[in-house]
Amino acid sequence: MVTQMDVARRAGVGRRTVSNVVTGFPYVSKDVRERVLRAIEELGYVPNRAAQQLRTGRSGVIALTVPEVGVGYFGELGNLVVEEAAARGLGTVVAQTRGSREREITEIERLLALQPDGVIMSPLGLTAEDLAGVSARTEVALIGEHFVGSPIRTIAIDNAAAAGDIVTHLVQSGREHIAFLGMSAASPNFNQLRRRGYLEALERHGIAPVAAVEARDFTSADGYDAGAVLAARLAEGAQLDAVFCVTDEVAIGAMRALHDAGLRVPDDVAVAGFDDIVEGRYANPRLTTVSPDKREIARQAVAAVLGEPADDAQIAYRLELRESTTGIVQPA
Amino acid sequence: MVTQMDVARRAGVGRRTVSNVVTGFPYVSKDVRERVLRAIEELGYVPNRAAQQLRTGRSGVIALTVPEVGVGYFGELGNLVVEEAAARGLGTVVAQTRGSREREITEIERLLALQPDGVIMSPLGLTAEDLAGVSARTEVALIGEHFVGSPIRTIAIDNAAAAGDIVTHLVQSGREHIAFLGMSAASPNFNQLRRRGYLEALERHGIAPVAAVEARDFTSADGYDAGAVLAARLAEGAQLDAVFCVTDEVAIGAMRALHDAGLRVPDDVAVAGFDDIVEGRYANPRLTTVSPDKREIARQAVAAVLGEPADDAQIAYRLELRESTTGIVQPA
């Protein structure tokens, strides 16, 4: 193994100087820096992480848990977190929890054994207590899910407000019978917030909610099933001209079900989602949705676990009004 | 931070003794061991991995790359590798490559930066040269893919033999027009081996191969498309009574396409796959397939990257003869 000392000898400088070059310490003459760099190159020197970690107390690795990696919203977000961390010279180790509390706990234990500098989580089943246990052991930041009263840093948009905005858009484009398609009360917080935003917005506009259809979970399959129920009700004469879905994936499933039932989106029923996943941009019709600033979420989450002070409380979002509610086709 | 020294003081023993207890060194009296364990418990001592790594030269982490995590064959295999590693006290960091050479390279770089004790790969796009570069930097074991002439340890079943066996089963159950459904020549090695096994078996039985249908890739969607082509040919009068698919996922897609075209599996066309993924056991009809000993693959892969001597050259497999070729329903 090539050590710093080898490099120092080769470059004819002291060890300290090599360290300075490696860590980017500014006061090194250009000449010396180049000599060191060349020696590093020639020797194929790679800093030993264990030694760095032992010395600095930082492992240079952060951990990330998501329900599902490489799929949908959390997949996209996960990639951004990995990117953001890499840009800061940090490695990211990812665990997939499938949203069950049990798996979330096992996976967290696995990750913690690696002694990461911090962990970013998107908990779906974890309790506030579980979380407190974790945050006693390492820096924690939460993405998406809020735990009211918990001191843990959470990075999220204002879910209720965003849901309200999209419902308002539906109302303003003339829809009068708007259903919410999501989970019931006993569900992750974000689902409840989006549902509440929907209810409050309807109330503001003096419109009665349509009897809710419950999705079992957040997959497109669940959306399809719920969408089929909706279509059946419509066939029986129920009043319905818009559906606000708790996530894009659910919305995409619902659109397919409506289409299969011979209904046109948005002509017969407008459909809106939430999260702005890539699939929604290429769906047919293109899906109207709430687009959170994912890159900013990733940035702040990484900053948060590194203990940097929070800059903004809330993440920005904007409405992506597309074909599935407006009927207007725009380039992706 | 609680150190070994703190524990030693608390337990009234030397540091060496604490180390002995932690690392499972045998010669510690029961009495002392318990005292140390209690002190560890009371103090909440956790060994510092960086220090361990610096001392031993091992990071206690292995890396794993798979095309897709948590899905299908590689997902199942990945979980087994993680389990096997955990049983040996090793952490596993996983990367998802999506099968492209480019991603495979970036992901490997990311993993290598973590300085793992070894990496287990399922390369799909990597060249033998790429691989040589990696294996110069760390211990490498390959799963599934063979690189002829490469010195890198490969854990795999005899793909050609297994493919031959399943084709023989098809022949022996009276099928005479057997198609291969997989990728073309320019494809990962395992695809070519399975294809070759199919051709050689047919030749042994004196049966001519049916004009091949090419699948773009290894997903169920690809299988569906290819299956649809097959169904169309059949409708035009082509002779066909069995399909051997390069993977279970392709087979599942193909079965759906055949079913959609009004064909009965296995009455009209028998379908066999390869890999024995869980979905195949619950497919309708249940899928006949080659079942490699996945747990043994995982075990040997982990052993290989740890530099343990190879015990067997080849992994065992067996045929799972199920409904999709036999027509006989058996419990899953």
Next chain:
DNA sequence: TTGAAAGCGCTAACAT
């Protein structure tokens, strides 16, 4: 701007 040297927490060779 660079050198010398201490020490991060741990394991294992050596000694007892």
Next chain:
DNA sequence: ATGTTAGCGCTTTCAA
């Protein structure tokens, strides 16, 4: 069966 001790490779304080 247990204690003593020398580093593993690195960063960083102190001094020059």
